[in-house]
Amino acid sequence: MMDMDGGLGGPAPDAFTTGSKDGGPGSGECSPPPKIVVNDDDPSETLSDISAALRWGREVFERMGIVRVGCTSSGQLKVGRLDAHGIMTAVYDLTQVVRRKTVPGGEVTYQPCSLPLHMARLYLSATDRGLPELAAISRSPLLSAGGGVLAVHGYDEASRVLVAPMPALDLKLEPSKADARNALMCLRAVIETFPFADAKTVKDTTTGLPLVDPAAPIGLDESCALAALLTAICRSSLDLAPGLLVRAPAISGAGTGKGRLVRLITTVAFGEPVPAMTAGDTRAELDKRLEAALLGGAAGALLDNVNGRTLKSDRLASMLTEPVLQIRPLRASEVHQVTNRMFLAITGNGLAISEDLARRFLCVNLDAGVADAEARPFPEGFDELIRTQRGALLSAALTIWRWGQIEKDLPRGRPLGSFERWARWVRDPLLALGCRDVVEVVEKAKASDAERQWIGDLFNLWHDVHGLEPVKANSLHPTVLKRLMPVGGSRQNVVARLMALDGARVGGFVLTKQEAVGKWGAALYRLQLDESAKP
Numbered sequence: 001m002m003d004m005d006g007g008l009g010g011p012a013p014d015a016f017t018t019g020s021k022d023g024g025p026g027s028g029e030c031s032p033p034p035k036i037v038v039n040d041d042d043p044s045e046t047l048s049d050i051s052a053a054l055r056w057g058r059e060v061f062e063r064m065g066i067v068r069v070g071c072t073s074s075g076q077l078k079v080g081r082l083d084a085h086g087i088m089t090a091v092y093d094l095t096q097v098v099r100r101k102t103v104p105g106g107e108v109t110y111q112p113c114s115l116p117l118h119m120a121r122l123y124l125s126a127t128d129r130g131l132p133e134l135a136a137i138s139r140s141p142l143l144s145a146g147g148g149v150l151a152v153h154g155y156d157e158a159s160r161v162l163v164a165p166m167p168a169l170d171l172k173l174e175p176s177k178a179d180a181r182n183a184l185m186c187l188r189a190v191i192e193t194f195p196f197a198d199a200k201t202v203k204d205t206t207t208g209l210p211l212v213d214p215a216a217p218i219g220l221d222e223s224c225a226l227a228a229l230l231t232a233i234c235r236s237s238l239d240l241a242p243g244l245l246v247r248a249p250a251i252s253g254a255g256t257g258k259g260r261l262v263r264l265i266t267t268v269a270f271g272e273p274v275p276a277m278t279a280g281d282t283r284a285e286l287d288k289r290l291e292a293a294l295l296g297g298a299a300g301a302l303l304d305n306v307n308g309r310t311l312k313s314d315r316l317a318s319m320l321t322e323p324v325l326q327i328r329p330l331r332a333s334e335v336h337q338v339t340n341r342m343f344l345a346i347t348g349n350g351l352a353i354s355e356d357l358a359r360r361f362l363c364v365n366l367d368a369g370v371a372d373a374e375a376r377p378f379p380e381g382f383d384e385l386i387r388t389q390r391g392a393l394l395s396a397a398l399t400i401w402r403w404g405q406i407e408k409d410l411p412r413g414r415p416l417g418s419f420e421r422w423a424r425w426v427r428d429p430l431l432a433l434g435c436r437d438v439v440e441v442v443e444k445a446k447a448s449d450a451e452r453q454w455i456g457d458l459f460n461l462w463h464d465v466h467g468l469e470p471v472k473a474n475s476l477h478p479t480v481l482k483r484l485m486p487v488g489g490s491r492q493n494v495v496a497r498l499m500a501l502d503g504a505r506v507g508g509f510v511l512t513k514q515e516a517v518g519k520w521g522a523a524l525y526r527l528q529l530d531e532s533a534k535p
Helices: 043-057 084-092 118-127 179-190 220-239 258-270 283-295 314-321 382-388 389-407 420-432 439-448 450-466 477-484 491-501
Strands: 017-020 036-040 060-062 065-072 079-081 097-102 106-111 137-139 141-145 147-156 161-163 201-202 211-212 243-248 300-303 326-327 337-339 343-349 361-364 510-513 524-529
Touching: 017 491, 036 043, 043 060, 043 084, 043 118, 043 258, 065 084, 079 389, 084 118, 137 220, 141 161, 141 220, 179 220, 179 389, 179 420, 220 243, 220 343, 220 361, 220 389, 220 439, 243 258, 258 300, 258 343, 258 382, 258 389, 283 300, 283 314, 314 343, 382 389, 389 420, 450 477, 450 510, 450 524, 491 510
Parallel strands: 017 147, 036 097, 137 161, 243 343, 243 361, 300 343
Antiparallel strands: 060 065, 065 079, 097 106, 141 147, 147 161, 201 211, 326 337, 510 524
């Protein structure tokens, strides 16, 4: 059930729970598993038994077909799609199958057997299989407005989310602002060795390494890192949330700790780092990889080493702004609706993002300030230390979140598109504790977008030459035309470029088009002042 603040339904603040309970994947009920009776004379009876047995096991769900949730060697939950043979295996693992036979004399007997393949196929083709729907797997606690935290392992029917096993949490029912400040100090201490580009640093008296100065105001890059950590933890409980972009200088950015920062964030949020993938050579290839991660129930995805390029992807943009996506699985003809709760992270050196993606990412800039950043050591056993301290770090982050939920007079930062609820859950509590408003990074990303800069230069030149007067395409001044079409082009190419810029708002201007009047008239293009850009 969706609450008014946009989070998934969960317990009230006084119903905080943690640990484990019966009902998680593979645990089944306290009662013995129901047997499956193979009855060729009445297959519907057998199909009903299969459904009852799979529901009892609580590890088989509907998710664009039938899927089974199992545990990896590290104890993490993983989703696998089942075919008819998979149904047979699941049934074998969960319960006993018997065949009913009537022997001479009319006596009915039950003999152990395997589930026939044709019965598994019949069940797979059924339209109503009676299985619970799996919207997502939450590897962090389920959160709800008002401070509710559900950290019990099992399937939550209200949200259709399967909650993974959690470490023990130490979380007050009503944390104070002092508790939230202490929690923030705890999180800052964990990331103090990262070379945030705008951070003031001090030297560690033991190692001599530069550390973020805890006494200095929190910088924008560190603020974005802290916001990304809370975002990852809250992601399974929010419809929408921005992604994370960690980048470093193009030449000396290797070894600055971009991947390590993402591993830290996702280990605290999900219990293990999200797997890294490359962006591929084409947008289509990138889209397929992102969709495969989403269909597989991944908590997050990391596009690693996207170096020296401007990233554009329609699927990437939609995954950050759409709570439900239309996806056609590989080798399938049907298009399915998939609930999107995946945390997205990207790392790269000299990486830029297009304007349409700029408002969808928190951007952390790392710069070690040395030519050979790879030689800069991190504390030994850092990754393992984060894994062992996950419970304490998760508790600290949730303390900040819960304080923000119960605080009545929390100041609000600047709006950020469709991420209003995320801003209330993540950005505003951190802002109240002294972090920078991470929306600032969006404005910086827009300013650094190459295409946006080109349009801004064009509009400034246009205004200098033509002012705010309407102009025909074939009447553009040669200097404006040269900026618009650097390599030249036909009149049709010029018109096509102008039509693509119709409505563009950059640098305080907006280009508008006035349709042609009459059969032989020509369209007029006019630069106007953008009233929406005024403060």
